[in-house]
Amino acid sequence: MRRSGIFLFAILTLILPCLASETSAAPTFGDTSFQQTWERTDKLLTEQTNVGRGFVWGPDSIFSGKEAYTEASGGQRIVQYFDKARVEINNPQAKRTDLSFVTSGLLVKELVLGRQQNGDYVNNYTQGKPSEVQVAGDPNTDGANQVAPTYRSFGKVATFNNDNHVSTKFGQQVTQKMDKDGTITNITSPDPNVRLTGYDSSTQHNIANVFVTYGNSQGQIWNGSAYVKGAVFAPDATYIFGLPITEPYWIRTVVGGEEKDVLIQLFERRVLTYTPNNDLANRVEMGNVGAHYYRWRYQENLGLGASK
Numbered sequence: 482m483r484r485s486g487i488f489l490f491a492i493l494t495l496i497l498p499c500l501a502s503e504t505s506a507a508p509t510f511g512d513t514s515f516q517q518t519w520e521r522t523d524k525l526l527t528e529q530t531n532v533g534r535g536f537v538w539g540p541d542s543i544f545s546g547k548e549a550y551t552e553a554s555g556g557q558r559i560v561q562y563f564d565k566a567r568v569e570i571n572n573p574q575a576k577r578t579d580l581s582f583v584t585s586g587l588l589v590k591e592l593v594l595g596r597q598q599n600g601d602y603v604n605n606y607t608q609g610k611p612s613e614v615q616v617a618g619d620p621n622t623d624g625a626n627q628v629a630p631t632y633r634s635f636g637k638v639a640t641f642n643n644d645n646h647v648s649t650k651f652g653q654q655v656t657q658k659m660d661k662d663g664t665i666t667n668i669t670s671p672d673p674n675v676r677l678t679g680y681d682s683s684t685q686h687n688i689a690n691v692f693v694t695y696g697n698s699q700g701q702i703w704n705g706s707a708y709v710k711g712a713v714f715a716p717d718a719t720y721i722f723g724l725p726i727t728e729p730y731w732i733r734t735v736v737g738g739e740e741k742d743v744l745i746q747l748f749e750r751r752v753l754t755y756t757p758n759n760d761l762a763n764r765v766e767m768g769n770v771g772a773h774y775y776r777w778r779y780q781e782n783l784g785l786g787a788s789k
Contacts, residue, residue: 518568522713526540544562552571558570565768567771569585589770612631612774613631617754628661630659649687655670681725687728691764695753724748730744
C-alpha cells in the first residue's frame with residue numbers, strides 16, 4: 482500500500498475547541514478488526530459530546546457481508562460499509578496485527594470512472610456509468626441540489642493514468658471553481674486564508690492548507706483499553722485518505738436547504754470538504770463516500786454489483 486508524508490508539513494496543528502454534538506449508539510460490526518478500526522477514532526463521538534471533530538468512518542453501518550473479489554480467499558472478501566468509507570479483509574488468515582489486514586477501498590476512483598473494481602489488477606473491472614451523486618451537500622432529490630458537481634464532473638481533472646498533473650503552487654490562494662458540468666473558472670476566493678501548502682509528487686497535485694492541517698490532527702483516540710491523546714489519522718493521513726487525485730476546488734452546493742460555497746478535494750479513498758461558515762469543529766468534514774458508493778454499486782448501477 483502506497484503511503485507518503487504529504488501531510489507532515491511543518492504547519493501548526495489546529496487546536497479545536499470543544500463544541501457540542503449528539504451521541505449515538507455504536508454500529509454492529511462484521512469483524513472484530515473492523516470494530517477496532519472504527520473504535521480508534523469514532524467510539525468517542527458516540528459516548529461524549531463536545532468532542533471537537535466529526536466522524537472518520539461514520540455513526541452507522543450500511544452493510545456488512547461479502548463481495549466478490551478475485552484475489553480474496555475463496556474469491557470473496559469480507560467488507561463493511563460505513564457512511565464515509567468501506568473497509569475490507571482480503572485474507573482472514575493473515576496476521577491480524579498487520580496494518581494491511583484491514584484495507585480501505587479506493588471508492589472515489591470507481592465513482593468517478595464508473596468502474597467497479599473486481600480484483601487487484603487494474604484491468605479487472607466491470608464498466609458502468611460514473612456516479613451522478615453530488616459529491617457534497619444535500620442529495621438532488623426532486624431537484625433539491627442541482628448546482629453541485631457530481632463524481633462524474635471530476636472525470637476530466639482527476640489523475641488515474643499518470644495524467645492531469647499540476648505543478649506546485651505553494652502558498653497560492655485557492656481560486657479555482659468547478660461547476661456541475663466540470664467547467665473550471667478562476668474566482669475571488671470565498672476565503673483568502675485558504676492556500677496551497679501541500680504537494681504530492683506521485684499524483685502531482687497540490688493540497689489545501691485546511692486539509693493538510695486536518696490530516697495532522699491530534700486528539701483523543703481509543704487504544705483498545707483507554708482514551709489517549711494521539712494522531713487522529715494513523716499511521717498517517719495518506720493511509721486513510723489515499724493520495725490526492727484532484728486539485729482543491731470551490732463549488733456551490735446546497736447544504737441543509739441553503740446554497741453555500743464549499744471547498745472540495747478528491748483523494749483516492751476519501752472526499753474532504755471545507756465550509757468556511759461552519760463552526761470550527763465542522764469546517765473540515767469527510768464526504769459520505771461509503772454511502773455514495775453503496776448507492777452507486779447496488780442501486781444506480783443495477784446488474785453490475787457483485788452478489789452480497
